[in-house]
Amino acid sequence: MRNLKTILFLAILASCQNKKSENPEIEKEITFTIDTVMIDSKGSFLYLSEALGRSYLANDGKTVYNLNQKLPRLEVIDLSKLELVDTIPMEREGPAGIGTSNIYDGIQVLENGEVFIFAWMEIVRLSADRKSVKKFRFNPENLNGDPLGADEAVRYEGLISEDGSRFFTFYGKSDEPSSRLGLAIIDLDEMSLKKVGLPLFEELLPYEIKTAKEPNAKYPYVYVEQIYLTEFENHLLVSASPFNEVYTLDLDSYTYQKLTFNSSLTEDRATVNYPTEASSSAGTTESVWDRWKKISFHKMNWDEKTERFWRISYRVFMSYDNDYSNETYLTFFDREFDQIGEIRLPDDWKIIGGKFITQGMYWQFINIDDEAAFIRLKPNF
Numbered sequence: 001m002r003n004l005k006t007i008l009f010l011a012i013l014a015s016c017q018n019k020k021s022e023n024p025e026i027e028k029e030i031t032f033t034i035d036t037v038m039i040d041s042k043g044s045f046l047y048l049s050e051a052l053g054r055s056y057l058a059n060d061g062k063t064v065y066n067l068n069q070k071l072p073r074l075e076v077i078d079l080s081k082l083e084l085v086d087t088i089p090m091e092r093e094g095p096a097g098i099g100t101s102n103i104y105d106g107i108q109v110l111e112n113g114e115v116f117i118f119a120w121m122e123i124v125r126l127s128a129d130r131k132s133v134k135k136f137r138f139n140p141e142n143l144n145g146d147p148l149g150a151d152e153a154v155r156y157e158g159l160i161s162e163d164g165s166r167f168f169t170f171y172g173k174s175d176e177p178s179s180r181l182g183l184a185i186i187d188l189d190e191m192s193l194k195k196v197g198l199p200l201f202e203e204l205l206p207y208e209i210k211t212a213k214e215p216n217a218k219y220p221y222v223y224v225e226q227i228y229l230t231e232f233e234n235h236l237l238v239s240a241s242p243f244n245e246v247y248t249l250d251l252d253s254y255t256y257q258k259l260t261f262n263s264s265l266t267e268d269r270a271t272v273n274y275p276t277e278a279s280s281s282a283g284t285t286e287s288v289w290d291r292w293k294k295i296s297f298h299k300m301n302w303d304e305k306t307e308r309f310w311r312i313s314y315r316v317f318m319s320y321d322n323d324y325s326n327e328t329y330l331t332f333f334d335r336e337f338d339q340i341g342e343i344r345l346p347d348d349w350k351i352i353g354g355k356f357i358t359q360g361m362y363w364q365f366i367n368i369d370d371e372a373a374f375i376r377l378k379p380n381f
Contacts, residue, residue, distance in 0.1 A: 114127060298314070308340065362377040
């Protein structure tokens with residue numbers, strides 16, 4: 001392991017009373033270490049054009065699969081060894097062909113070795129032996145169970161369950177690709193659909209930023225907020241970037257509970273005080289940048305080592321010289337979602353690209369002279 005620098009931080013970890021916690025407020029001083037580590041690429045040129053933004057951290061907490069869209073291949077990085085340990089070539093065509101899409105939205109690699117690759121209008125499952133694929137398309141005629149409306153369609157962004165049997169995603173209007181009306185849960189063996197409504201989807205509508213349709217565009221551009229899905233102990237955790245809250249959906253009964261939290265460092269909800277309609281892409285950019293100045297809450301990340309949920313939240317301040325700055329925060333919760341504490345990260349912390357919560361640390365990808373590296377923050381609870 002090559003450590004470039006180590007910084008010791010003292011911070012206050014405040015346990016802030018929230019709507020589900022009855023614990024009194026407490027404060028204690030904790031220490032942080034921040035270091036930077038390089039990844040040994042073993043002489044290979046890693047695909048860093050997307051800053052590991054489409055990579056996937058396996059359930060073992062140490063293996064990162066980076067999707068190289070150009071070749072294509074998977075680049076396998078071991079975070080415990082801090083080195084490239086394998087490359088997995090993939091074919092475009094043939095029995096194991098993953099398709100000819102120019103851009104894939106992401107990947108998932110299951111414990112059994114199966115690889116799921118997310119494209120615009122299909123999901124590809126590559127077998128563990130890399131010899132065959134199955135492609136899933138969720139057209140109404142391919143699905144049974146809850147019916148889709150005549151003007152509804154299933155989206156292809158989402159999460160494959162840990163056992164590979166279900167796909168958690170959204171359904172929305174077929175003529176508005178960015179719209180999301182509710183959750184769609186698909187049994188991949190039976191190709192059966194379960195639709196689940198949550199108040200969250202209606203609450204997100206005021207945050208949409210719409211641009212008038214341009215002459216050559218098929219659809220008008222609509223900026224929508226990120227919705228995060230996390231599977232945890234037979235529950236699906238659903239949250240959205242503007243709200244300091246999470247829905248816990250029981251995957252047997254499909255009943256849900258909404259949990260709200262309080263922050264002492266940030267607001268608990270992003271406010272809409274910027275234009276949400278624009279006549280040009282430039283106007284949309286201004287509105288989106290104004291939105292990014294407000295707080296955004298990332299997904300819940302369970303860390304086995306600390307037995308806590310970690311959640312990143314941040315503000316982004318853009319400038320026209322292609323530079324940006326962040327305000328970044330970490331909040332910690334126990335297994336029952338009682339909030340333990342929250343901290344602000346150093347002012348120069350950058351959040352672009354791959355970010356992982358594992359091994360009791362927050363790993364943030366950075367590019368150092370075209371080599372892969374991570375800044376790691378480790379709180380000492």
